[in-house]
Structure formats: structure tokens, C-alpha cells
Amino acid sequence: MAISFDAVSVSVPATTANLGSGFDSAGLALGLYDDATFELLPSADVEVDIHGEGADTLPRDSHNLMVRAFYESCDTFNIPPMGIRLAANNRIPQKRGLGSSASAIVSGVCAAAAFGGYDIADRDVQDAVFSSASRIEGHPDNVAPAVYGGLTLSWKSVRSVGSEADGPTSFPSSADRPAGSGVSGVSGIAGGPEDGSFAGYGLDPEDAAQEDASHTGSCTGQFYSVRYPVSSQISVYVFIPDFELSTEEARSALPFSVPFSDAAANLGRAALLPYVLSDAPNTGALYRSAGAPEEGSSCGTSMHQVLFDATEDRLHQQYRGGLMPESYGLVKALRAHGFAACISGAGPCVLVLDRDDGEGIADTGFSAVQQDRWRMQKMSVAPRGAVVRTA
Ligand SMILES: Nc1ncnc2c1ncn2[C@@H]1O[C@H](COP(=O)(O)OP(=O)(O)OP(=O)(O)O)[C@@H](O)[C@H]1O
Numbered sequence: 001m002a003i004s005f006d007a008v009s010v011s012v013p014a015t016t017a018n019l020g021s022g023f024d025s026a027g028l029a030l031g032l033y034d035d036a037t038f039e040l041l042p043s044a045d046v047e048v049d050i051h052g053e054g055a056d057t058l059p060r061d062s063h064n065l066m067v068r069a070f071y072e073s074c075d076t077f078n079i080p081p082m083g084i085r086l087a088a089n090n091r092i093p094q095k096r097g098l099g100s101s102a103s104a105i106v107s108g109v110c111a112a113a114a115f116g117g118y119d120i121a122d123r124d125v126q127d128a129v130f131s132s133a134s135r136i137e138g139h140p141d142n143v144a145p146a147v148y149g150g151l152t153l154s155w156k157s158v159r160s161v162g163s164e165a166d167g168p169t170s171f172p173s174s175a176d177r178p179a180g181s182g183v184s185g186v187s188g189i190a191g192g193p194e195d196g197s198f199a200g201y202g203l204d205p206e207d208a209a210q211e212d213a214s215h216t217g218s219c220t221g222q223f224y225s226v227r228y229p230v231s232s233q234i235s236v237y238v239f240i241p242d243f244e245l246s247t248e249e250a251r252s253a254l255p256f257s258v259p260f261s262d263a264a265a266n267l268g269r270a271a272l273l274p275y276v277l278s279d280a281p282n283t284g285a286l287y288r289s290a291g292a293p294e295e296g297s298s299c300g301t302s303m304h305q306v307l308f309d310a311t312e313d314r315l316h317q318q319y320r321g322g323l324m325p326e327s328y329g330l331v332k333a334l335r336a337h338g339f340a341a342c343i344s345g346a347g348p349c350v351l352v353l354d355r356d357d358g359e360g361i362a363d364t365g366f367s368a369v370q371q372d373r374w375r376m377q378k379m380s381v382a383p384r385g386a387v388v389r390t391a
């Protein structure tokens with residue numbers, strides 16, 4: 001297989017997962033990016049140069065996650081494993097709940113795809129990157145927004161939807177693959193590249209048979225994602241602490257089972273997320289359960305109230321709170337003041353979602369919270385995921 005380019009540059013957004021009630025499913029792409037350039041070397045060497053986040057801590061050899069993801073994807077995109085020089089410019093804080101590992105993995109997988117001659121702007125290629133990266137990460141909720149941008153709801157299934165398409169993940173050679181064709185042996189359902197589109201890819205059926213060997217999330221099964229539009233009325237604030245918590249440690253605090261009522265509460269709230277983050281008409285379709293409207297108030301429920309409820313979690317935050325008491329305390333304090341706050345990803349960052357009709361957090365004392373250990377950053381929602389440039 002001929003290598004298509006000498007150098008590939010990849011830009012991948014940060015992501016926030018869980019979004020309160022959407023544990024292990026909901027993810028949002030944020031306007032903060034890790035940039036990386038991969039160059040092919042004539043030797044089998046691996047050279048790594050790192051600037052920014054993780055410059056003092058990340059490995060500069062083949063143990064680097066971007067490098068590992070690149071090599072783990074070479075087969076998928078039909079390129080031989082070659083020596084590479086990686087220059088990384090990292091802006092996403094690591095081990096904070098902003099999807100740094102997913103972004104690093106997506107960078108490496110995108111680079112392999114680009115060297116193989118596949119265009120990340122092609123929907124089939126995006127889906128193959130999503131599949132490979134989710135398999136490496138073990139769960140898809142950060143990977144999906146990092147690849148597709150916007151709001152994504154993702155899940156894993158042992159069976160492909162309505163097909164006999166379980167099969168290998170290898171991508172047809174770019175030369176053999178007619179333009180616009182799907183990936184053979186996998187189970188994508190065609191959809192527009194835009195909102196509400198659906199992506200799904202099969203993994204090895206033997207892997208699928210071992211579905212969920214562990215509650216900590218396995219890399220088996222097939223990954224799917226649906227992308228939703230996000231209203232420009234949505235504001236995102238992230239409180240970033242100076243301390244870290246690895247996802248691995250945060251997952252080890254999860255229980256093996258949860259009360260039925262907690263699962264049911266999260267289900268109902270998570271179903272609200274695509275609606276309340278969209279441009280759905282304000283208030284008209286929303287109702288209180290009972291009682292006459294209070295005097296002077298409009299009938300119905302405000303979108304801010306729905307956002308507040310949609311970001312309530314009973315599945316993971318209470319169990320992880322002991323690992324990040326300051327973050328958990330901040331979430332509770334913010335919610336007590338009516339802000340739609342939750343832990344970002346596995347923590348310890350704290351996320352606040354706001355609609356224009358809510359009270360702006362920037363005007364409150366919370367923006368100055370514990371300034372020595374935290375900084376608050378307003379972030380945009382990234383409508384697009386990973387971008388690749390070739391040379
Ligand atoms: N730019 C990067 N280059 C190489 N490796 C990275 C990079 N960013 C993150 N990593 C790897 O990912 C690890 C952090 O992953 P972890 O899942 O614990 O946290 P996170 O992805 O930042 O948070 P979350 O999954 O909760 O959103 C780092 O310790 C490092 O090994």
C-alpha cells in the first residue's frame with residue numbers, strides 16, 4: 001500500500017462526557033484543541049516532541065498514547081507500521097474530565113487514516129475512526145464528539161442493528177473502495193453527516209460475545225453514536241482545578257449495581273438532553289405536573305429548569321465524590337444556587353451549562369471561586385470534530 005503523505009497534522013477538540021444524567025453516553029465537543037503533527041521517518045524510530053499540557057509528564061516514546069493509537073490503527077487503514085516523528089501542542093488539561101485521552105487516541109487514529117489516503121471529511125472514514133478509537137478507549141462517549149463534533153449520544157451493543165453485518169473492522173483499501181461506499185463487514189446505518197445522524201461499526205464477533213466482562217467498561221461490542229444540534233443559546237463554563245483524577249481511578253469507585261429508582265431517574269433526565277440543548281421552542285411544550293400556575297408566573301416550566309433537571313445525576317457523582325470532595329462540593333453549591341452543574345466526565349472539572357434565559361454565572365461570586373486552586377473558563381461548543389491537514 002502506498003503511503004499518501006509525508007506529514008499529517010491533526011486538530012482534535014476537548015470533550016465533556018456524562019453531561020449530568022447522561023452517564024457513559026452523552027458527550028459534547030468543546031472549543032479547546034490538541035494539535036499534533038505526524039511525520040514519517042525512513043527508520044523505525046519514534047521521536048516525540050511535546051509542548052503545553054503534559055510536556056513534563058507524558059512519555060516521549062512508543063508508550064505515548066497518540067503514538068500507541070497510531071500504531072494500533074495501522075492495520076485498520078492498511079498502512080505498514082513505520083517510524084514517526086510526533087510534534088504535539090497540547091492544550092487540553094489531562095486527567096481532569098475533559099476527554100484528553102480520547103482526543104489523543106483520535107489524533108493517532110486520524111493520522112493513520114490520513115497516511116492511508118482516507119479523508120476524514122468522508123463520513124465513512126469518520127465512522128471508522130470512531131470505531132477504532134472507541135475500541136482503544138474502551139467507551140465511546142468522549143470519542144464520538146471528538147470525531148463528529150457537537151452533542152452526541154453513544155452506546156455499545158453486542159448486535160448490529162438489523163443486519164448480518166458483524167464482522168472485521170479492517171477498512172477497505174482506499175484504492176479498492178468506491179467513493180461514498182460503506183465499510184464492508186460493518187453495520188453503519190446511512191444518515192446525513194449532520195444532525196441526528198447515526199454511526200455504528202462492528203467489532204470482532206468473538207469480542208462481542210464477551211460483552212461487558214467488567215463493569216468498568218470493556219472494549220467489546222459495537223459502538224454507535226447519534227449526533228444532535230446544539231443551540232447557540234447554550235453557554236458552557238468549565239471550572240478547572242489544579243488537581244487531577246484519572247478516569248481509571250474514578251471508575252474503580254463505581255458500584256456494581258445501583259438502586260432501580262436511581263437508574264430510572266437518570267433515564268428520564270438523560271432523554272431530555274437533546275431537547276434542552278437544542279433550539280426547541282421555549283416553554284411552549286413544557287408543563288408542570290400539577291397545580292395552577294403561581295400568580296404572576298407564566299404557565300409551564302422554563303427551559304432553564306429543564307436543563308437543571310437534565311443535568312442531575314444519581315449514577316456516578318455520589319460514588320466518586322469521595323475522590324474529589326472539592327469538585328463534588330462545588331457541584332452541590334452551584335446547584336443549590338440554581339446552576340445546571342455537574343462533574344465533567346470522570347472529573348475533577350466541574351461543568352455548568354446555561355441557556356441565555358438563565359442567570360449568567362460570570363456575574364456571580366462563583367467565577368472567583370477558590371481562585372488559588374481553580375480557574376473558570378467559558379468554552380464554546382465545537383460544531384466539528386477532528387480536522388486533518390496533509391502535506
Ligand atoms: N495529548 C496527549 N498525548 C498523549 N497522551 C495523552 C494526551 N492526553 C492524555 N493522554 C493520556 O491520557 C491520560 C489521561 O486520561 P484519563 O482518561 O485519565 O483522563 P481524561 O481523558 O483527561 O479525562 P476524562 O476521560 O474523564 O474526560 C494521560 O495520563 C495520558 O496517559
Ligand SMILES: N[C@@H](CCO)C(=O)O
Pocket residue numbers: 017018023024025139141142247250251316345346
Ligand atoms: N463516561 C466516562 C467518561 C470519562 O472517560 C466516565 O465517567 O468514566
